[in-house]
Amino acid sequence: MPEPRILDPCCGPRMMWFDRQNPAVLFGDCRSETLTVPDRSHGRADGTRIIHVCPDMRMDFRALPFPDCSFRLVTFDPPHLVRAGAKSWLAAKYGALGPDWRDDLRLGFSECFRVLEPEGVLVFKWSETQVGLRDVLALTPWPPLFGNTSGKKAGTHWLVFMKWK
Numbered sequence: 301m302p303e304p305r306i307l308d309p310c311c312g313p314r315m316m317w318f319d320r321q322n323p324a325v326l327f328g329d330c331r332s333e334t335l336t337v338p339d340r341s342h343g344r345a346d347g348t349r350i351i352h353v354c355p356d357m358r359m360d361f362r363a364l365p366f367p368d369c370s371f372r373l374v375t376f377d378p379p380h381l382v383r384a385g386a387k388s389w390l391a392a393k394y395g396a397l398g399p400d401w402r403d404d405l406r407l408g409f410s411e412c413f414r415v416l417e418p419e420g421v422l423v424f425k426w427s428e429t430q431v432g433l434r435d436v437l438a439l440t441p442w443p444p445l446f447g448n449t450s451g452k453k454a455g456t457h458w459l460v461f462m463k464w465k
């Protein structure tokens with residue numbers, strides 16, 4: 301089996317993936333755990349859901365353990381909460397950023413681009429719940445090419461970048 305050429309360095313429970321076991325993808329995260337979170341959707345009788353965060357490899361997106369130019373595609377979907385209560389199920393499921401979130405995201409972007417090969421593509425996902433997209437884009441070394449930036453009501457934005465120069 302060839303080495304995966306797609307990296308998801310903060311995969312969490314892999315909710316966004318159509319195939320959560322895709323062998324072309326290296327799934328990473330800083331934690332590995334199983335959680336029970338409140339969930340009353342879809343008529344769940346006991347009001348809970350079990351979430352598995354099981355990366356192929358533990359890693360820190362601020363210091364990725366790969367040589368330069370290792371991947372063709374990187375997806376970057378970091379936590380978007382900077383304020384979360386101790387009982388927040390959203391923070392339990394998707395993580396939360398610390399007080400140095402600007403430095404952390406700046407390093408995260410820098411590392412994602414470093415491990416991309418020339419003309420590699422970065423797909424970035426961000427929810428504007430607490431921090432505006434504009435503030436986060438100030439932390440990227442490359443400008444986005446295109447994406448959906450349809451305002452706070454739409455919530456989640458997807459942006460596409462290429463390491464093209």
Ligand SMILES: C[S@@+](CC[C@H](N)C(=O)[O-])C[C@H]1O[C@@H](n2cnc3c(N)ncnc32)[C@H](O)[C@@H]1O
Pocket residue numbers: 309310311312313314315316317328329330331353359360361362377378379380393394395396
């Ligand atoms: C928004 S969630 C990812 C959700 C995921 N894309 C999905 O489809 O379910 C963000 C993840 O980043 C992880 N994370 C937070 N800080 C990290 C770091 N420094 N390095 C790697 N992963 C980190 C959290 O543990 C969390 O699982």
